[in-house]
Amino acid sequence: MRKFAIVNHEIITGTERRPTLYLLPVPMSDAAPASVMPVQNIEIARHTKHFIVENIRSARRFLKRCDPSIDIATLTFSVLDEHTDPADVDAMLQPLADGEDIAVVSEAGCPAVADPGALAVDAALRKGYAVEPLIGPSSILLSLMASGFNGQKFAFEGYLPHEASARQRRLSEMTRRIEREGQTQIFIETPYRNNKLIAELARTLPSRLQLCVCADLTGPAQRIERHTLAEWGRAKYNFDKIPTIFLLYK
Amino acid sequence: MRKFAIVNHEIITGTERRPTLYLLPVPMSDAAPASVMPVQNIEIARHTKHFIVENIRSARRFLKRCDPSIDIATLTFSVLDEHTDPADVDAMLQPLADGEDIAVVSEAGCPAVADPGALAVDAALRKGYAVEPLIGPSSILLSLMASGFNGQKFAFEGYLPHEASARQRRLSEMTRRIEREGQTQIFIETPYRNNKLIAELARTLPSRLQLCVCADLTGPAQRIERHTLAEWGRAKYNFDKIPTIFLLYK
Numbered sequence: 500m501r502k503f504a505i506v507n508h509e510i511i512t513g514t515e516r517r518p519t520l521y522l523l524p525v526p527m528s529d530a531a532p533a534s535v536m537p538v539q540n541i542e543i544a545r546h547t548k549h550f551i552v553e554n555i556r557s558a559r560r561f562l563k564r565c566d567p568s569i570d571i572a573t574l575t576f577s578v579l580d581e582h583t584d585p586a587d588v589d590a591m592l593q594p595l596a597d598g599e600d601i602a603v604v605s606e607a608g609c610p611a612v613a614d615p616g617a618l619a620v621d622a623a624l625r626k627g628y629a630v631e632p633l634i635g636p637s638s639i640l641l642s643l644m645a646s647g648f649n650g651q652k653f654a655f656e657g658y659l660p661h662e663a664s665a666r667q668r669r670l671s672e673m674t675r676r677i678e679r680e681g682q683t684q685i686f687i688e689t690p691y692r693n694n695k696l697i698a699e700l701a702r703t704l705p706s707r708l709q710l711c712v713c714a715d716l717t718g719p720a721q722r723i724e725r726h727t728l729a730e731w732g733r734a735k736y737n738f739d740k741i742p743t744i745f746l747l748y749k
Numbered sequence: 750m751r752k753f754a755i756v757n758h759e760i761i762t763g764t765e766r767r768p769t770l771y772l773l774p775v776p777m778s779d780a781a782p783a784s785v786m787p788v789q790n791i792e793i794a795r796h797t798k799h800f801i802v803e804n805i806r807s808a809r810r811f812l813k814r815c816d817p818s819i820d821i822a823t824l825t826f827s828v829l830d831e832h833t834d835p836a837d838v839d840a841m842l843q844p845l846a847d848g849e850d851i852a853v854v855s856e857a858g859c860p861a862v863a864d865p866g867a868l869a870v871d872a873a874l875r876k877g878y879a880v881e882p883l884i885g886p887s888s889i890l891l892s893l894m895a896s897g898f899n900g901q902k903f904a905f906e907g908y909l910p911h912e913a914s915a916r917q918r919r920l921s922e923m924t925r926r927i928e929r930e931g932q933t934q935i936f937i938e939t940p941y942r943n944n945k946l947i948a949e950l951a952r953t954l955p956s957r958l959q960l961c962v963c964a965d966l967t968g969p970a971q972r973i974e975r976h977t978l979a980e981w982g983r984a985k986y987n988f989d990k991i992p993t994i995f996l997l998y999k
Contacts, residue, residue: 522894534787535884612893612900621897624975632894634785634886634967643862644772644882647871650862654904654932682904717884725874 518595520623521547522616523602524609524635525561527742528718532565535717536635541565543602543633549575549594551619553606561604579603579615588618595628607742609637613657613687638744639685642713645723646683648748653683659696667703674704677749684747693738696745701732704747711746714738768845770873771797772866773852774859774885775811777992778968782815785967786885791815793852793883799825799844801869803856811854829853829865838868845878857992859887863907863937888994889935892963895973896933898998903933909946917953924954927999934997943988946995951982954997961996964988 521543526535533541544565552558555576562569577591594601603610603619610616611632623630639655656673660666673684688696693714700710706729714722720741726734771793776785783791794815802808805826812819827841844851853860853869860866861882873880889905904926910916923934938946943964950960956979964972970991976984 534789537784537786538788539784609890609894611895611897612890614900617897617900619897620895624897624973630895630897630973632891632966634884634891636884637887637890640859640862640887640890641882641884644859645861645870645880647861647867647869647874647880650864650867651907652905655902657901716882723874723880 517629518598519600519629519631520592520595520619521600521602522610522620522630522632523547523604524633524637525557525604525607526564527607527636527638527716530636530717532561536633540633540635545569547600547602548573549577549599549601550604551577551579551591551601551616552604553578553580553610553614553616557606558604579619581615583615583618585618588622589626591619592622592626592628595623595626609635612637612639613655636717638713638716638742641716642711642723642744642746643683643685645713645716646711646725646746646748648683648709648711648746649681650683652681653685656684656686658688659686670700670704673747674708677708677747681749686745686747688743688745690738690740690742693741693743694736697731697736697738700745700747701728704728706732707749709748711748712736712738712743713746714741714743716742716744718742767879768848769850769879769881770842770845770869771850771852772860772870772880772882773797773854774883774887775807775854775857776814777857777886777888777966780886780967782811786883790883790885795819797850797852798823799827799849799851800854801827801829801841801851801866802854803828803830803860803864803866807856808854829869831865833865833868835868838872839876841869842872842876842878845873845876859885862887862889863905886967888963888966888992891966892961892973892994892996893933893935895963895966896961896975896996896998898933898959898961898996899931900933902931903935906934906936908938909936920950920954923997924958927958927997931999936995936997938993938995940988940990940992943991943993944986947981947986947988950995950997951978954978956982957999959998961998962986962988962993963996964991964993966992966994968992 603616605614611620676682708728711725853866855864861870926932958978961975
């Protein structure tokens with residue numbers, strides 16, 4: 500029997516509700532959970548017994564930070580990461596069929612954005628279960644806000660292609676979309692290649708374009724730096740191994 | 750003299766800090782502020798004396814909901830909306846030059862995303878002031894999470910063009926980006942035209958595409974509905990005058 504529910508962001512008690520797939524954000528840095536999300540997210544973390552997680556260890560750490568009294572041993576965890584066979588996702592939703600809620604928890608930030616959690620949402624919607632996205636930190640959204648670039652038209656590209664000619668084609672297309680459509684381009688890189696990426700952009704793209712680099716957002720070393728590519732080409736910087744997001748605009 | 754500061758999401762006191770342009774989200778619905786954002790946002794709302802707002806009336810209502818004891822008469826408000834001359838934005842930042850913080854407040858959701866607030870951020874970055882994006886509700890991000898569509902590649906298009914041939918070209922290009930790039934397409938419509946837009950999409954785009962319609966996100970009438978365009982073409986629905994966001998994917 501259900502003990503509580505969050506409906507329209509109010510906690511209610513009772514049994515008249517549908518089992519729900521909550522999309523529960525986690526901090527992107529060492530920030531305390533309550534400092535980067537509304538308090539009722541913490542309530543959901545406290546009351547949920549079943550989790551679909553990108554990484555069990557970081558999910559457990561997050562739950563302990565939400566409330567040290569949570570008894571982790573009583574919870575179930577299904578791993579949904581880049582190695583998961585999509586055919587295995589439906590079975591992870593069994594608790595919903597049993598009338599129990601599930602929370603999807605990413606490695607960092609908002610689940611189902613730039614991580615494999617979208618597969619769980621897709622499966623839940625196909626089966627007609629309720630899905631409830633919760634508010635929390637997103638490096639994509641925070642960096643877009645902080646960039647001052649066009650927030651009325653933007654695209655998130657994920658990682659750029661590794662292969663040289665595909666990468667060059669992608670960068671040319673992104674440049675075209677900035678120039679012709681006024682669309683802000685947002686993308687990420689493996690953190691140990693951050694400095695190399697900045698140098699590559701400065702070397703290969705039109706020098707008048709602006710690059711905004713947002714590092715360790717919400718964390719102790721948060722930095723938001725925006726310059727033209729000409730300026731980046733002359734600048735000294737070091738974003739090595741720091742989680743960083745990149746935005747290009749004219 | 751500064752009484753407090755939020756640095757790396759910890760409130761500290763003292764004078765050793767830079768004046769900051771805070772990007773302060775507001776609820777998208779009638780939800781209480783504390784139910785849709787971290788508590789320290791409320792602290793920032795309480796302590797800030799200068800605001801750049803999309804709409805003075807709704808900004809005042811938001812501040813009163815954060816804390817009824819806020820003395821609105823002691824605050825300054827500069828309006829930055831779609832009618833503002835960009836040349837007037839620099840002058841709105843005068844409090845920063847005087848060592849005082851400013852908060853940018855949109856009509857609903859996160860400032861500088863799908864609203865004119867980005868002009869204030871742009872001006873602040875050009876002048877070297879600190880910019881601090883804060884966490885809060887975003888219909889773009891929440892709808893992407895809830896859609897189960899590709900969250901690793903997506904684009905927000907804002908409003909589609911009104912003019913018929915430009916609109917058709919845009920829809921064709923969006924379809925191409927879904928099919929060829931796997932890029933989720935997110936867009937909005939004037940709320941009284943929501944039903945008409947759904948009918949148009951069902952009539953003109955490939956019927957196998959999926960359309961996710963998210964209405965009144967975080968509000969009392971929150972609805973998340975996802976079907977193929979073939980199914981939408983046969984469905985009964987009514988999203989008239991409800992704030993709604995649309996997502997297309999394959």
